[in-house]
Amino acid sequence: MTDSPTTVSAVSKHVPWNKGKIVGAKPPLRPKHVWSIRSKLQVEGRMRDLVLFNVAIDSRLRGCDVVALRVDDLAPGGYSADRATVRQKKTGRPVKFELTETTRQAIDDYLRVTGKKSGEYLFTGRRLIGHMTTRQYARLLSRWLTNIGLDPHLLGRIPSPHQGYLDLSPNWQPASRTARSGAHQNREHRSISRHRGRRRPRDSRTS
Numbered sequence: 001m002t003d004s005p006t007t008v009s010a011v012s013k014h015v016p017w018n019k020g021k022i023v024g025a026k027p028p029l030r031p032k033h034v035w036s037i038r039s040k041l042q043v044e045g046r047m048r049d050l051v052l053f054n055v056a057i058d059s060r061l062r063g064c065d066v067v068a069l070r071v072d073d074l075a076p077g078g079y080s081a082d083r084a085t086v087r088q089k090k091t092g093r094p095v096k097f098e099l100t101e102t103t104r105q106a107i108d109d110y111l112r113v114t115g116k117k118s119g120e121y122l123f124t125g126r127r128l129i130g131h132m133t134t135r136q137y138a139r140l141l142s143r144w145l146t147n148i149g150l151d152p153h154l155l156g157r158i159p160s161p162h163q164g165y166l167d168l169s170p171n172w173q174p175a176s177r178t179a180r181s182g183a184h185q186n187r188e189h190r191s192i193s194r195h196r197g198r199r200r201p202r203d204s205r206t207s
Helices: 005-012 032-043 049-057 063-067 101-112 133-149 179-194
Strands: 083-087 094-098
Touching: 032 049, 032 094, 049 063, 049 094, 049 101, 049 133, 063 133
Parallel strands: none
Antiparallel strands: 083 094
């Protein structure tokens, strides 16, 4: 039985949805990218975006959890707290995180200018009804990356807690190749030293 010409032509014209697109998880932002975006937002005076970006970096929460934050979550007494606990929407588990001094100062300035009260959403949408949507958050992230010369299609994921601590100290500098190779050699040395001094088991075939 042979396929009809109509069926063959329909299959040949089908174009995969991911043709020419980069799929999979995007690489996370690096500390130098974080500082560039933060400085850009400060210079431009984008107070809300600065708070949104700083909170996303400190908390490592998903976008749906960041946009749904309320004033009480980060500033229960009208002023930003040192630590906060937010229950994730996807898993239902609470996440504890610390807010840096830079983030706390940005939150206090933002609350003072906007006059947001307890119970209100920290990041409202365009219509000022409800919180910001995740699509608006994604557009802002793409804009931040574009402003510092990065391609949002290749980079742009906020580092998650499973990727380790992201060093954002003012004195941070990229590690040199010599330092990275030295650290790699130290790890190899430690893995070898664990087995040093142990007696090698005898082969039963030689006894």
